[in-house]
Amino acid sequence: LNLRMPLLRISTPDHQPLTFNIDSLRTLVSDPAITVRDLQAHGWTKGDSLAFTISRGALPHTRFHGGGVITWPKGPMLYDFALEVPLLDLEDVRWVSPDFPSMRGHTLFAARSESETRTDYVMRDLHLRQGDQRVDGDVTAITDHRRGLGVQNMNLTLNALDLDAVRPYLDTLPLDGTLTGPIKGNGFFDHLNVDFDWTLRDARLPDSGSSHFAAAGGVVLGGKRGFIFDTLTIDHSDIDLRTVRLIVPAAILEGRLSLEGTLAGPWKAVTFNGAIEHRDGDRPVSRAEGSV
Numbered sequence: 001l002n003l004r005m006p007l008l009r010i011s012t013p014d015h016q017p018l019t020f021n022i023d024s025l026r027t028l029v030s031d032p033a034i035t036v037r038d039l040q041a042h043g044w045t046k047g048d049s050l051a052f053t054i055s056r057g058a059l060p061h062t063r064f065h066g067g068g069v070i071t072w073p074k075g076p077m078l079y080d081f082a083l084e085v086p087l088l089d090l091e092d093v094r095w096v097s098p099d100f101p102s103m104r105g106h107t108l109f110a111a112r113s114e115s116e117t118r119t120d121y122v123m124r125d126l127h128l129r130q131g132d133q134r135v136d137g138d139v140t141a142i143t144d145h146r147r148g149l150g151v152q153n154m155n156l157t158l159n160a161l162d163l164d165a166v167r168p169y170l171d172t173l174p175l176d177g178t179l180t181g182p183i184k185g186n187g188f189f190d191h192l193n194v195d196f197d198w199t200l201r202d203a204r205l206p207d208s209g210s211s212h213f214a215a216a217g218g219v220v221l222g223g224k225r226g227f228i229f230d231t232l233t234i235d236h237s238d239i240d241l242r243t244v245r246l247i248v249p250a251a252i253l254e255g256r257l258s259l260e261g262t263l264a265g266p267w268k269a270v271t272f273n274g275a276i277e278h279r280d281g282d283r284p285v286s287r288a289e290g291s292v
Helices: 242-247
Strands: 002-003 007-009 018-022 024-029 034-035 038-046 051-058 064-073 078-089 104-113 118-131 135-143 148-162 177-189 191-202 210-220 227-240 256-264 271-279 286-291
Touching: 018 118, 034 051, 051 078, 064 104, 078 118, 135 177, 148 191, 191 227, 191 242, 227 242
Parallel strands: none
Antiparallel strands: 002 024, 007 018, 018 038, 024 034, 024 038, 038 051, 051 064, 064 078, 078 104, 104 118, 118 135, 135 148, 148 177, 177 191, 191 210, 210 227, 227 256, 256 271, 271 286
């Protein structure tokens, strides 16, 4: 702890709340795990409440200012504050989720505890970069002691996002490459409703061949059974069969595959029900319907 505090008013004849001004502060916070490199703030506390305004704040690679209230009526801290974050490094906020990718940018951030076991972390006007990778949009990350991690009002656009960034949230993802396109979502990872329109560039192919997927429905991330399609409806797809063959070597067809229908079950034993169309250059198109 390294602290410079020009004002600390502990008590007054008229029983005003404890008040303090901080000119500079460097410290390590254990819960949540935060490294504070600099802080200039004004605050007051009374009973189980702390109100504050931050004129200057710095984590290792993040800068912010704002204010709000923190309370602890029954022990655990409850948050209700908002910050403008002109410089954001996701590595500095891995106390929200330890699997956040290494990306930097800026956002408007708010934290609000709905209960002692659930806190919502709102990121509006979010813009993240890492090399050619980009993530833009809005998302609320939810941490719940019982259900784990979730999202609310997720509306993001990905550009060349490396699949390694999302691999920790999926069970043995059998793909390498990048994703581009929008995604919307709501729910916890034990039942997440998504709507996406993505293009996959497969890094394992010599020409980084692309496949396109547009789908909406439910998925389950993590858990004992791993990644599960909880009836995901594919509206449109255009799949490079070379990518399929890298996952399922027994797939000997060349060309491209189009699927329209539903996926259900664990991805390692998924059931598809719908229409299949196979195209291979100038050769006749093959079509089939049913379940597989």
